[in-house]
Amino acid sequence: MILRSWLVRLRGSVARGRLDREMDAELQFHVDMAAERNRRAGLSPREARRQAIVAFGSTESYREEGRSAQRARAVENAVADIRFALRGLRRSPSFTVAALLTMALGIGASTAVFTVVDAVLLRPLPLPHAGDFGYVGWKYGKGGDIPALTGFQYEFLRSETRALEAVATYRTVEEYPGAGTDGAPIRGLRVTEHFFRVLGYSPLAGRAFDAREQAEGGPPVVVLGDALWRTRLGEDPAVIGRTIRLGDVPHTVIGVMPPQYAFPPVPEHTDYIVPMRFRVDPADEGHNYEILARARHAATAAQRAADLERTGNAFRAAYPGQAEGGTFESYTHADVYAGDVRGTLWVLFGAVTLVLLIACANTATLLLVRASVRQRELAVRAAIGASPARVLQQLLAEGLVLSLPSAALGLLTSHLALRTILAAATAELPAAGGIRLDLRVLAYATVVSIITGLVFGLAAGLPAIRPRLQSVLAGGARGSTSVGTRSRELLVLGETAVAVMLLSGATVLATSFARLIRTDPGFDANAVVAVRLGRLPRGLASADRERLAERALERIRTLPGVEYATSASSLPLERGLNFPVDIAERPDLGIGAVELRFISPDYFKTLAVPLLQGRDFNAGDGVGSEPVAIVNQSFARHFWADAPPIGRTIQIGHFKDRWLNPERQTRVVGVVGNMRELGLDLEPKPTVLIPRAQSYEGSPLLLARAAASPEIQQRLREAVAVEEPRLTPEVERLAAVVDRSVATPRLRALIIATFAGSALLLAAIGIYGVIAALVQQRRREIGVRLALGATRSTIALAVLRRCLAHVATGAIAGLLAFRALSRVLDSLLYHTSTSDPRLLLAALAILTGAAALAAWIPARRAARVDPALSLRLD
Amino acid sequence: MARGDLTGERGGEVIKGTLEMMVLELLQLGPLHGWGITELIERRSEGLLSVNQGSLYPALYRLVARGWLSSEWRVTENNRKARYYSLTRTGRKQLAAERAQWEKLSRGVNLILYGAGEATA
Numbered sequence: 002m003i004l005r006s007w008l009v010r011l012r013g014s015v016a017r018g019r020l021d022r023e024m025d026a027e028l029q030f031h032v033d034m035a036a037e038r039n040r041r042a043g044l045s046p047r048e049a050r051r052q053a054i055v056a057f058g059s060t061e062s063y064r065e066e067g068r069s070a071q072r073a074r075a076v077e078n079a080v081a082d083i084r085f086a087l088r089g090l091r092r093s094p095s096f097t098v099a100a101l102l103t104m105a106l107g108i109g110a111s112t113a114v115f116t117v118v119d120a121v122l123l124r125p126l127p128l129p130h131a132g133d134f135g136y137v138g139w140k141y142g143k144g145g146d147i148p149a150l151t152g153f154q155y156e157f158l159r160s161e162t163r164a165l166e167a168v169a170t171y172r173t174v175e176e177y178p179g180a181g182t183d184g185a186p187i188r189g190l191r192v193t194e195h196f197f198r199v200l201g202y203s204p205l206a207g208r209a210f211d212a213r214e215q216a217e218g219g220p221p222v223v224v225l226g227d228a229l230w231r232t233r234l235g236e237d238p239a240v241i242g243r244t245i246r247l248g249d250v251p252h253t254v255i256g257v258m259p260p261q262y263a264f265p266p267v268p269e270h271t272d273y274i275v276p277m278r279f280r281v282d283p284a285d286e287g288h289n290y291e292i293l294a295r296a297r298h299a300a301t302a303a304q305r306a307a308d309l310e311r312t313g314n315a316f317r318a319a320y321p322g323q324a325e326g327g328t329f330e331s332y333t334h335a336d337v338y339a340g341d342v343r344g345t346l347w348v349l350f351g352a353v354t355l356v357l358l359i360a361c362a363n364t365a366t367l368l369l370v371r372a373s374v375r376q377r378e379l380a381v382r383a384a385i386g387a388s389p390a391r392v393l394q395q396l397l398a399e400g401l402v403l404s405l406p407s408a409a410l411g412l413l414t415s416h417l418a419l420r421t422i423l424a425a426a427t428a429e430l431p432a433a434g435g436i437r438l439d440l441r442v443l444a445y446a447t448v449v450s451i452i453t454g455l456v457f458g459l460a461a462g463l464p465a466i467r468p469r470l471q472s473v474l475a476g477g478a479r480g481s482t483s484v485g486t487r488s489r490e491l492l493v494l495g496e497t498a499v500a501v502m503l504l505s506g507a508t509v510l511a512t513s514f515a516r517l518i519r520t521d522p523g524f525d526a527n528a529v530v531a532v533r534l535g536r537l538p539r540g541l542a543s544a545d546r547e548r549l550a551e552r553a554l555e556r557i558r559t560l561p562g563v564e565y566a567t568s569a570s571s572l573p574l575e576r577g578l579n580f581p582v583d584i585a586e587r588p589d590l591g592i593g594a595v596e597l598r599f600i601s602p603d604y605f606k607t608l609a610v611p612l613l614q615g616r617d618f619n620a621g622d623g624v625g626s627e628p629v630a631i632v633n634q635s636f637a638r639h640f641w642a643d644a645p646p647i648g649r650t651i652q653i654g655h656f657k658d659r660w661l662n663p664e665r666q667t668r669v670v671g672v673v674g675n676m677r678e679l680g681l682d683l684e685p686k687p688t689v690l691i692p693r694a695q696s697y698e699g700s701p702l703l704l705a706r707a708a709a710s711p712e713i714q715q716r717l718r719e720a721v722a723v724e725e726p727r728l729t730p731e732v733e734r735l736a737a738v739v740d741r742s743v744a745t746p747r748l749r750a751l752i753i754a755t756f757a758g759s760a761l762l763l764a765a766i767g768i769y770g771v772i773a774a775l776v777q778q779r780r781r782e783i784g785v786r787l788a789l790g791a792t793r794s795t796i797a798l799a800v801l802r803r804c805l806a807h808v809a810t811g812a813i814a815g816l817l818a819f820r821a822l823s824r825v826l827d828s829l830l831y832h833t834s835t836s837d838p839r840l841l842l843a844a845l846a847i848l849t850g851a852a853a854l855a856a857w858i859p860a861r862r863a864a865r866v867d868p869a870l871s872l873r874l875d
Numbered sequence: 876m877a878r879g880d881l882t883g884e885r886g887g888e889v890i891k892g893t894l895e896m897m898v899l900e901l902l903q904l905g906p907l908h909g910w911g912i913t914e915l916i917e918r919r920s921e922g923l924l925s926v927n928q929g930s931l932y933p934a935l936y937r938l939v940a941r942g943w944l945s946s947e948w949r950v951t952e953n954n955r956k957a958r959y960y961s962l963t964r965t966g967r968k969q970l971a972a973e974r975a976q977w978e979k980l981s982r983g984v985n986l987i988l989y990g991a992g993e994a995t996a
Contacts, residue, residue, distance in 0.1 A: 023958065024932075026958075
């Protein structure tokens with residue numbers, strides 16, 4: 002019927018001229034007939050005609066009406082509709098604000114989160130045939146994934162694989178280009194020979210490295226990134242063959258990469274590429290090479306996997322003792338670079354989807370409430386001649402007027418939300434700098450919420466626009482009681498369920514986080530300040546740095562307020578080294594990866610770690626003296642159980658094979674308490690601590706035990722600056738390092754709490770809206786009840802009870818759904834269970850409180866109804 | 876609109892919406908042109924009602940737009956071309972609905988004006 006009337010109108014607008022002519026002919030016919038009758042009644046022809054015209058009235062006035070009935074006066078109507086809608090929305094500001102906020106929140110949050118999920122997990126890498134690109138690592142059985150290889154494994158894989166077209170590895174490098182530039186460092190890669198084939202990009206101008214250049218002792222050559230060529234070399238077309246200085250070495254430019262060249266593992270290192278002259282170092286048994294691989298395009302996933310397994314078996318057969326099992330394994334970019342955040346992102350995505358769901362439900366609820374309130378208005382319009390299409394058009398206009406500003410607000414919200422997420426998670430998100438707001442996603446979310454609004458707005462409006470000519474007069478208010486009530490109550494139920502799910506998730510994650518930060522790390526981070534020396538000035542060798550650190554440490558020890566000071570190569574909870582360790586008497590107990598840390602005397606006193614047996618290192622543990630080590634309790638228990646460890650020897654860098662010099666024995670001189678070095682949530686690993694004086698020289702960090710006041714921090718900085726004014730030391734409390742190590746769980750808890758809060762707010766708005774409308778519709782009934790003697794508190798309680806019944810049903814459904822879905826959270830939790838009844842009850846209590854509050858306001862209004870007044874209504 | 880759709884004998888207005896209902900009713904018997912409807916209303920109401928033409932044509936167009944009436948040009952018995960309106964299937968259904976409502980309304984009004992006895996008669 003509606004379609005048909007639209008067709009009629011459409012024809013009206015297309016054939017306006019013809020319609021006008023037809024109308025004229027029709028009216029002319031009428032006047033002629035009237036004149037004819039007048040003439041038959043005895044009037045003169047002239048008079049008969051005059052009277053007929055007078056009786057007919059101004060043809061123009063109803064010709065206009067006739068036209069408007071037939072013609073879709075699209076523009077005029079639209080303007081009128083929008084004006085009308087604006088007026089209507091202005092008249093009900095609470096509805097308008099609630100609807101706007103709801104939609105803006107839904108659009109904004111979902112867009113921001115989807116953008117991040119898309120960028121990190123879903124979007125293909127910016128490489129040609131990205132599906133064939135991946136990483137190869139070594140997998141020691143279930144959960145023993147190491148997405149990197151030893152140099153030896155890499156060489157083996159490179160020569161033996163058949164399903165992989167090419168494998169390569171790289172190191173990041175950073176250099177100061179020669180004089181005449183602004184001195185900022187440029188970042189590039191040192192790569193093995195098949196790098197270009199693996200990535201799928203080769204130089205646009207010039208060529209890649211040849212075998213001579215890739216070999217030991219080859220000439221220094223460089224391939225430039227497009228951006229570097231443009232910014233630093235002025236797009237010089239004759240750049241090939243030119244010489245540029247990297248560090249102090251002149252390099253010949255042999256190629257320039259295309260503009261689209263990208264390096265996903267380290268996106269910022271695309272300024273230049275130099276050859277890596279790869280040589281297996283038999284002393285280096287660490288999984289220290291990230292392996293990039295490109296599979297043959299024709300090889301299926303099964304073939305690739307089979308090939309890696311075969312190569313792995315061959316490797317174990319050729320070098321027994323190199324690995325106690327395991328095989329080569331392929332990893333995707335997300336496996337390697339989003340592994341840690343993946344769980345967080347999916348939780349985030351789930352949470353935001355639920356919020357979007359609530360937002361849509363809420364928009365729907367609000368519109369349903371509004372439609373039922375307006376039902377009479379719509380019925381009146383229909384009765385006085387507004388066609389159904391006309392009323393629909395009006396509802397559409399209202400939806401539009403509501404959704405356009407919502408979309409604008411949503412854009413703003415998503416921008417802010419994305420900025421917040423990225424700011425909070427720069428460390429956790431790979432390539433956070435490259436994530437931009439995805440406009441397609443924004444458009445999608447906007448369209449979804451608009452459609453939700455329209456669909457529910459129309460669904461609610463439709464029953465009202467079936468014209469009932471007399472119902473307005475005859476039916477009074479009774480016509481507007483129950484349409485939409487049921488669907489509204491269902492929506493409230495659903496919203497409550499979703500809110501309970503989010504609240505439960507938030508409670509569980511927040512509890513887990515609280516327990517995590519209350520975990521004793523085994524050291525005292527609160528009164529420790531760390532000093533990083535910062536970038537070494539040019540011309541300073543590492544021996545100078547060592548001397549400098551030693552002198553600064555002496556100075557720091559004498560500062561007032563400093564109890565102890567020491568140096569170390571790394572901070573607890575920051576990246577350390579892994580080495581295989583075994584002992585001669587029990588080779589079967591050897592461990593492939595023991596945590597290895599290089600420290601100095603007083604380290605344990607500075608960090609307040611208990612020395613359980615033996616002695617601390619001292620100044621005598623140096624280059625010439627016997628190699629010594631201190632182990633942690635976990636290490637001692639693993640190798641010697643309850644036997645005393647002091648005086649025993651261990652072999653570091655030795656693992657059930659003949660590679661390393663077996664004479665290199667290290668004597669255990671002490672045992673210390675366990676420290677959580679890898680993460681507060683991880684059980685302490687067997688750890689060996691070695692004096693820095695007997696180990697590699699790493700860049701030293703200084704640690705001081707002192708109250709972390711700003712003055713102390715300033716004095717520490719000065720103590721370093723006195724020794725070398727060109728250094729820019731960074732001073733940081735160790736507590737901040739601990740804080741940073743729990744940034745991901747904190748972010749996770751924070752985000753889901755924010756979402757749960759939004760969900761709670763939205764659900765409360767929904768409940769309020771529904772109950773308020775219910776009270777409004779039932780005023781008469783309430784009036785009657787009051788008049789018949791019901792007390793005001795009975796009325797209020799009845800309203801509350803009705804609301805809470807729905808909330809309870811929804812809450813139970815929500816808890817059941819949460820139980821079903823909570824598996825995804827399990828891996829993210831620390832000493833917390835998703836089925837802890839106390840936590841679920843807490844979530845339930847929060848929701849019930851909010852719901853009761855939301856229902857209380859309209860319930861109180863219900864109790865205040867004046868019976869005399871309400872009975873006189875209508 | 877200053878005047879009502881229909882005018883009663885002493886110029887009193889007749890309830891809005893009734894014109895449309897009466898048009899539907901009259902067309903039940905067969906297609907009519909606008910003038911024919913005017914004449915028929917006057918004749919059938921024994922001169923008590925007269926149609927305000929300014930309302931009749933817009934009402935007709937409205938009913939066409941809603942799909943209750945259809946129209947076509949035909950030749951009259953006097954050999955003139957006129958637009959004839961006829962009832963569609965939805966129009967027929969609508970008429971039944973409106974009749975029912977009208978009866979309810981008029982019964983209610985009668986009850987108020989004359990009390991129970993008159994209305995049941």
